Amino acid sequence: MKVFLGILIAILYFSINAHAQDVNLGVIKAEAQKIPIAAFDISDNVKTKGLKETVRDVLTADLKRTQLFYLVDVEKLGIDTKVNSEPQKDVIKRMGAFGVSAAVWVRLNTKDKEFVLEGNLYDSVSADIVVSKRFFGNENLIRNMVHRFVDEIVFRYTGSKGVANTRIAFISDRSGDKEMYVIDYDGSNPKKITGDRAIKLSPAWSPDGRWLAYTSYKDGNPDIYVVDLETSNRWKMVGFPGLNISPAWSPNGELLAFTLSKDGDSEIYTVKRDGSDLKRLTYDPATDVSPTWSPNGREIAFNSDRGGTPQIYIMNADGTNTRRLTFWGDYNTSPTWSPKGEKISFVSRIDGKFRICIINPDGSFFQQLTDGNTNDEGPRWSPDGRHIAFSSKRHGKSDIYIMNADGGEVERLTSDGSNNINPSWSP
Amino acid sequence: MKRGVLILIGVLALGSLISFGCAKKVETAKDAKGADEKVASAPAPSPDSGSQVKAESPMVKELGSASGLNDVYFDFDKSAVRDDSKSVLQADAKWLNSNSKAKIKIEGHADERGTNEYNIALAEKRAQAVKKYLSTLGVKSDRLSTISYGEEKPQCKEQNEGCWQKNRRAHFTVVGQ
Numbered sequence: 001m002k003v004f005l006g007i008l009i010a011i012l013y014f015s016i017n018a019h020a021q022d023v024n025l026g027v028i029k030a031e032a033q034k035i036p037i038a039a040f041d042i043s044d045n046v047k048t049k050g051l052k053e054t055v056r057d058v059l060t061a062d063l064k065r066t067q068l069f070y071l072v073d074v075e076k077l078g079i080d081t082k083v084n085s086e087p088q089k090d091v092i093k094r095m096g097a098f099g100v101s102a103a104v105w106v107r108l109n110t111k112d113k114e115f116v117l118e119g120n121l122y123d124s125v126s127a128d129i130v131v132s133k134r135f136f137g138n139e140n141l142i143r144n145m146v147h148r149f150v151d152e153i154v155f156r157y158t159g160s161k162g163v164a165n166t167r168i169a170f171i172s173d174r175s176g177d178k179e180m181y182v183i184d185y186d187g188s189n190p191k192k193i194t195g196d197r198a199i200k201l202s203p204a205w206s207p208d209g210r211w212l213a214y215t216s217y218k219d220g221n222p223d224i225y226v227v228d229l230e231t232s233n234r235w236k237m238v239g240f241p242g243l244n245i246s247p248a249w250s251p252n253g254e255l256l257a258f259t260l261s262k263d264g265d266s267e268i269y270t271v272k273r274d275g276s277d278l279k280r281l282t283y284d285p286a287t288d289v290s291p292t293w294s295p296n297g298r299e300i301a302f303n304s305d306r307g308g309t310p311q312i313y314i315m316n317a318d319g320t321n322t323r324r325l326t327f328w329g330d331y332n333t334s335p336t337w338s339p340k341g342e343k344i345s346f347v348s349r350i351d352g353k354f355r356i357c358i359i360n361p362d363g364s365f366f367q368q369l370t371d372g373n374t375n376d377e378g379p380r381w382s383p384d385g386r387h388i389a390f391s392s393k394r395h396g397k398s399d400i401y402i403m404n405a406d407g408g409e410v411e412r413l414t415s416d417g418s419n420n421i422n423p424s425w426s427p
Numbered sequence: 428m429k430r431g432v433l434i435l436i437g438v439l440a441l442g443s444l445i446s447f448g449c450a451k452k453v454e455t456a457k458d459a460k461g462a463d464e465k466v467a468s469a470p471a472p473s474p475d476s477g478s479q480v481k482a483e484s485p486m487v488k489e490l491g492s493a494s495g496l497n498d499v500y501f502d503f504d505k506s507a508v509r510d511d512s513k514s515v516l517q518a519d520a521k522w523l524n525s526n527s528k529a530k531i532k533i534e535g536h537a538d539e540r541g542t543n544e545y546n547i548a549l550a551e552k553r554a555q556a557v558k559k560y561l562s563t564l565g566v567k568s569d570r571l572s573t574i575s576y577g578e579e580k581p582q583c584k585e586q587n588e589g590c591w592q593k594n595r596r597a598h599f600t601v602v603g604q
Contacts, residue, residue: 137466145466167469178579182471195474199579201543210470221574222547232472243551243575246544259548264555266548287548303545310504310545331504333542347542354541377542393586422543 034070035157037063038100038124040081043107046115051142055108055117058143061186062150062164063104065411067386067404068157072100086120089127096124106149108142115142119149121156131156143188163382167426168389169193169203169212170400174418180214180227185382185402185425187413193227203424204247206273212424213237213247213256224258237275246290250297250317257281257291257300268302268319281319292337292344293317294361301325301335301344301361312346314361325363334378337361338385343405345369345379345388356390358405369407381405382425389413389423495522496531496599499557500592503538506552508560516557519599520564530603533557535575536582538591547577557597572602 039059044052063069075081077098079091083105092103103124109116114136121131131152135145147164154162166185171178177197183190194200198218205212213226224238224247238244242261249256255270263280266287270279282288286306293300301314309330315322326332331349338344341361348357350368354375359366370376374393381388382402389402395412398419403410414420496519499512508516523529535554537546554573562568582598583590 134463135466136463137468141466141468144468148464148466179474182469191471192474193471199576201547201577201579217576227472229470229472234475242573243547245547259544261548261551266551287545287552289548290542290544303542305504310541331541333545349541375540 035068035101036072036099037069038072038074038079038081038095038103039063040083040087040103040105043084043105044109046108046110048139051139052108055106055142055146058146058186059104059106059150062147062162063153065164065186065387065409066150066154066162067409068154072098074098074100087122092122092124092127096127100124102130104153106146111136113138115139115145117142117145117149119146119152121153143184143186147184160384163384163387163425166383168400168402168413168423169205169426170391170414170420170423171200171203172414172416172418172420174416174420180212181420182212182426183400183413187400187411193229202246202422204249205424205426206249207251207253207427209427211249213249215245215247224256238271248291248293250293251295252297257293259289259291268300270317279319281315281317282322283319290334292335294337295339295341299361301337303333303335312344312359325359325361327363328366332357336380338381338405339383340385343385345381347377347379356388356403356407367407369403370410376401378422380423380425383427387425389425391421391423495519498596498598501553501595501597503591503595504541504549506549506556508556513560516560517564520561520566523561523566523570528604529601530570530572532600532602533571533573534580534598534600535573535577536580536594536596536598537578538594539578539581539586540591541578543577543579547575547579550577551575553595553597 042052042055063071074095079094087105095103101124103122105120107118116134116136119133120129123130133149133152135148150164151162163185167182168185169180169182172181178199179195180193180200180203181190182193196218198216201215203212203214210230211226211228213224215222216225223236223244225234226237227234238258240260240262243259243266245259247256247258254273257268257270259266260269265285266289267280268282268288268291271277284306286304288302288304290303291300298317299314300317301312303310304313310333312325312332312335313322314325329348329350332346334347336345343358344361345356345358347354354377355368356370356376356379357368372394376390376392379388379390386405387402388405389400391398392401397417398421399415400413400420400423401410402413497515499515533554535550537550554575558571558573561571581594583593
């Protein structure tokens with residue numbers, strides 16, 4: 001009895017400490033708030049060299065980027081993770097006995113001319129399968145299959161889709177002209193979307209992920225175009241005299257907000273997705289630019305220098321009830337509303353350098369996320385709100401980076417020696 | 428027996444340590460086994476070729492300083508015509524008034540610092556400020572059009588104030604005679 005009391009006290013003691021800091025369990029060092037997960041080595045019957053390693057690397061990187069999991073190295077606990085077929089229940093349960101919450105197993109196979117990727121997630125206490133998926137497609141899609149499997153795992157834990165299968169549109173001068181490109185969220189698989197050699201800017205995904213709106217000087221004037229990624233159709237959506245810039249889709253995809261200078265100075269307007277029903281929202285002789293919608297569609301944050309310097313303002317989506325959000329410094333631009341609505345990210349000029357910052361929509365909790373000797377610009381949220389993409393000159397030319405929404409884990413996505421700007425994260 | 432108890436203690440302790448405060452138990456789902464999914468590549472159209480498309484302003488004839496039209500420069504985040512630009516614009520206006528058929532496009536530019544979208548709007552204001560100033564000097568405004576390139580067409584590509592100053596400018600091109 002005394003022994004059991006002692007154990008109970010010990011458990012309670014350690015449990016309380018587990019809240020305060022990382023817990024060192026001898027071999028397993030669990031990060032607080034993260035789910036300990038273990039991965040079996042990739043089982044494969046595929047001859048293509050390097051494929052297994054690719055799957056392993058993508059899986060590991062994807063799981064880490066979720067910010068949900070802590071990957072436990074169970075080999076250090078004496079558990080052999082090399083398996084040729086579905087893992088044995090007792091091995092999974094041994095992982096569970098060491099405190100691992102779930103185990104991942106992936107098998108790569110070929111069937112006819114296609115690749116098949118099977119992925120299972122096991123609860124390591126019961127050894128029951130909790131997620132099981134089979135994907136098939138050609139070799140170029142194997143990274144994509146891993147992304148989809150990890151998104152399923154994230155869904156199982158959070159009830160909402162992960163972002164491993166999302167993409168980022170941006171503008172690059174790698175061809176010598178400013179064209180629009182799309183890459184996977186981990187920087188791989190670049191695709192060139194435009195090639196007409198005119199200056200492009202400000203890609204903006206429609207909420208269904210099918211259309212990209214952007215600004216192009218194709219006809220000699222900055223006009224707003226849309227490309228349908230499924231049909232390859234492209235059309236000029238907004239083309240008034242003067243500026244037609246900074247497009248932003250409303251959350252339901254029904255409206256596009258943007259900036260026009262046709263009435264003499266830059267003002268914010270909306271139009272329906274078929275191009276009809278132009279409405280002017282701002283009436284101020286200063287510059288009003290860069291609208292971004294709140295996720296419920298009721299408000300629009302934007303950039304204005306009506307107070308003498310560029311600052312962030314918020315108005316109702318019908319143009320009423322405008323109020324100023326930022327009050328410090330002389331340069332706050334490029335607002336983007338987070339997908340859950342609780343934050344607005346923007347660029348702030350602090351001690352002469354441009355930084356990515358966030359603030360609550362009520363003006364509280366200002367936070368500077370980036371630092372260093374170079375300039376960071378163009379923040380855009382991932383659809384789950386856990387990451388921010390931005391461009392930075394920290395390695396010379398401007399490149400696309402992603403980081404956690406708290407500023408941690410900065411990861412460089414482009415490094416081709418060209419200028420890469422204006423990231424926009426797909427839904 | 429003792430050994431068995433010890434192992435049990437160890438397992439209990441480890442399990443509770445990790446699961447407390449972080450690990451959610453994964454709920455076993457009946458629908459865990461999903462259907463096979465055919466994976467298709469994400470749609471990405473082939474880029475539109477530039478064949479029928481003209482690069483911007485292909486017909487613009489650059490006259491440069493030979494024409495007697497000189498660029499004017501601006502302060503950071505400002506669109507007001509500076510005092511030192513007024514004599515330049517007076518000379519530009521003189522040239523325009525003696526070449527009364529020339530139609531001019533005023534290009535507004537910004538340096539690379541700051542947001543591209545804001546800089547396009549800023550550079551548009553610079554072009555308009557120059558247009559307005561030339562109008563007050565007797566140049567008919569229907570001969571003057573404006574375009575803003577923001578920070579997208581820098582004249583100088585280094586990262587220093589000397590270079591940035593060269594890029595905060597209004598530049599003239601003749602678009603018709």
